[in-house]
Amino acid sequence: MAKEKNNTGEMSFLDHLEELRWLLVRSSAGILIGAVIAFTFSREIFDDVIFAPLKGDFVTYRIFCDAANKYDLDKSFCVTEIPVTIISRNMDGQFTTDIWTAIVAGIIIAFPYILYQIWKFISPALYEKERKGAVSFITGTSLLFFLGVVFGYYLIMPLSINFLANYKISDIVVNNVDLDSYLSLVKTTVLSCGLAFELPVIIYFLAKMGLVTAAFLRKYRRYALVIILIVAAVVTPPDVVSQMTVTIPLIILYEASILIAARTNKTPKTAE
Incomplete structure (x- = not known):
């Protein structure tokens, strides 16, 4: 069904809601497909x-x-085992866990597709030059997200598990x-790091809207x-190498955000 437009050629409010509904439907379908794939290989994913x-x-x-x-x-x-035993206290605990883990995995798998749907939704409000950057936006944002997931899984999560498992009050x-x-620790760590690595993208849009400037980021550097440093000190052992392994990527992200904000702030703005 063709979308009705007003005299200025813009979509009506109801049409925007319809497009938003289809964005959610298509994104949910992508997550569902990813979840089914993850559920099929759930034993390998867990073990x-x-x-x-x-x-x-x-x-x-x-x-x-x-x-x-x-x-x-x-x-x-330098340990042979982590002193933790995992237990399930609910009758349906393992089944429910399997389902929700598959959904989270589906979100991660479908992330580029979700970005594509979001881009399709916002692209009518962008300039022609900005629309041409769709591939770069989706590729770059997806790459940052997956890098964050890998960073959280291979660094933050094992550091946190080792620290918490060996912390003793008696x-x-x-x-x-x-x-x-x-x-909960696994999902929170991995997804939080994935979203944290989106900082340059978030800063780009905030700078585009004039809400953040490079000067502001430099001031609060x-x-x-x-x-x-506090975060790195909490999740790592008390040695410089471990702390720097966590600290350096996060500092690089922050400095990259400053450069992105500076470049974006230089872009001429129209009266609109």
């Missing part, structure tokens, strides 16, 4: 991906242990961790650095 950081031979632990032995640093990652207490609690 080889989600629960892999609970094994002492996980790649991150081995790399940090080798670095610690080579440079005489903290040996907290030898009497045993870490029998509920399945929901463990998966020292505060951002302090926050980054």
Whole structure:
């Protein structure tokens, strides 16, 4: 059905709502397909991906242990096992967990497709030159998101698990961790890092709208650095190598955001 337009050639409010509805429908369909694929391989996803950081031979632990032995640093990652036992306390706990994990995996798998749908929705409001950047926008944003997911999975998550599993208030207490609690840590860490790596994209749009400037980001750079260092200190062992491994990528993201804001702020603005 053709969309009705007013005398200025613009879509009506109801037409925008219709387009938004179809955006949600198509995005949900993409997530559902991704979830079905993830559910099909759920055993491999749980054993080889989600629960892999609970094994002492996980790649991150081995790399940090080798670095610690080579440079005489903290040996907290040189372990044969993580002192945590995962339990499920609800009758339907494992089945429900399988379903929701498949949905989260579906979101990650379908992320580029969701971006494409969002781009189709906002593209009518963009200039012709900006519309031509669709491929670059989707590719760049997707790449940043997946880099964030990888960063969260291979660095932040194992560092957090190792720290929390070995933190003790008494030898009497045993870490029998509920399945929901463990998966909450995994999902929160991975998705948060994926979204955090979208900072340059977010800054671009905020700068485009005039809400953020490069001068503002430079002014508060020292505060951002302090926050980054605090986060790195909390999730890593007390050695410089581990802390810098987490700190450097986040600082690079912040500095890249400043450059993007500076370049965007220089773009001439129209009266509109």
